[in-house]
Structure formats: C-alpha cells, structure tokens
Amino acid sequence: MLTTLPNLLNSKNQLKALLETALKAEGEIDRSAASDAVYDWIDQLHQQLTSDHLAFSRLQLENEELEVELADTRDWEVEEKNYTLHRLKTGSYVYCRVTPTHNAISDYYLCATCFMNKVKSILQPVHKAFECHVCNSSIQGLPLPKPTIEML
Numbered sequence: 001m002l003t004t005l006p007n008l009l010n011s012k013n014q015l016k017a018l019l020e021t022a023l024k025a026e027g028e029i030d031r032s033a034a035s036d037a038v039y040d041w042i043d044q045l046h047q048q049l050t051s052d053h054l055a056f057s058r059l060q061l062e063n064e065e066l067e068v069e070l071a072d073t074r075d076w077e078v079e080e081k082n083y084t085l086h087r088l089k090t091g092s093y094v095y096c097r098v099t100p101t102h103n104a105i106s107d108y109y110l111c112a113t114c115f116m117n118k119v120k121s122i123l124q125p126v127h128k129a130f131e132c133h134v135c136n137s138s139i140q141g142l143p144l145p146k147p148t149i150e151m152l
Contacts, residue, residue: 011045014041015038015041018034018041019038022037022038076118079120082097082098083097083110083115084098086109088140094110095110095111096110108122108123110122111123111134111135113132113135114135121133121135
C-alpha cells in the first residue's frame with residue numbers, strides 16, 4: 001500500500017528526482033521523455049490511490065458490520081440473562097423466562113436448540129408436545145396452562 005509513511009517518502013523522492021530530471025532536460029526529446037516519466041508516475045499514483053480508496057471503503061463497511069454484530073451480541077447477552085434452562089416433567093429441556101427472584105416462570109417456552117443459536121423461538125403446543133417452527137424440533141412435554149388475564 002502506498003499509504004504507509006515510508007512509501008509516501010519514497011514516492012516523494014521519486015517525484016522529486018523525475019522533476020529534477022525534467023528541469024535539467026535539454027532538447028525536445030529529453031524533455032518529452034522526462035515529461036512522459038512524470039505522467040507515468042502520476043498515473044501509477046492515481047491507480048494506487050484508487051486501489052487504496054477501494055480498500056479503505058471495504059474496511060469501513062466491514063467495520064460497520066462488525067459494530068452491528070457487536071451490538072447484537074451485547075443485546076443478546078442482556079436478553080439471555082432473562083431466561084433459564086428448565087427441565088420439563090418428561091425430561092425435555094426448554095428455556096423459560098426468569099422472574100426477578102430467579103424463579104423459572106413463564107407462560108411460554110423457548111426452543112433450547114434455537115436459544116443456543118441466539119434465536120428466540122417460542123415453542124408451539126401441539127397435543128402433548130411442543131414444536132419449534134424455526135428448527136422443526138419436537139419436544140415431549142405437557143401443554144402449558146392457558147394464560148389468564150392476570151398472567152398477561
């Protein structure tokens with residue numbers, strides 16, 4: 001990359017040498033050759049700057065994506081603390097909401113597989129099982145009691 005300090009100093013020295021050669025050139029052919037050398041150097045510099053600009057733009061985009069990912073991870077870490085792994089009477093595991101007193105209480109269950117993948121998927125009761133509509137898992141368990149107005 002041209003944008004390192006040693007490369008910039010080297011480029012400055014190259015341009016200085018080319019300009020000195022152009023100023024000292026005698027005759028039309030020497031001036032034309034020196035002028036061509038300066039224009040070639042400028043063209044190479046332009047190509048390098050364009051390349052550096054594209055690389056910088058890609059790095060900015062990647063940085064923005066990483067910042068969003070970091071914010072999502074922090075949000076998940078906060079949200080994750082509101083749930084605990086709970087064993088149903090059938091032996092299946094689900095995640096349920098935790099109260100401030102750390103009692104596992106919930107009128108819904110979350111799929112343990114999805115939860116481990118940072119996805120909150122509410123298990124849907126189907127007969128005497130629960131189904132996850134995200135990962136299609138089926139979990140044996142007794143249906144939850146119907147929520148009352150007080151629970152909502």
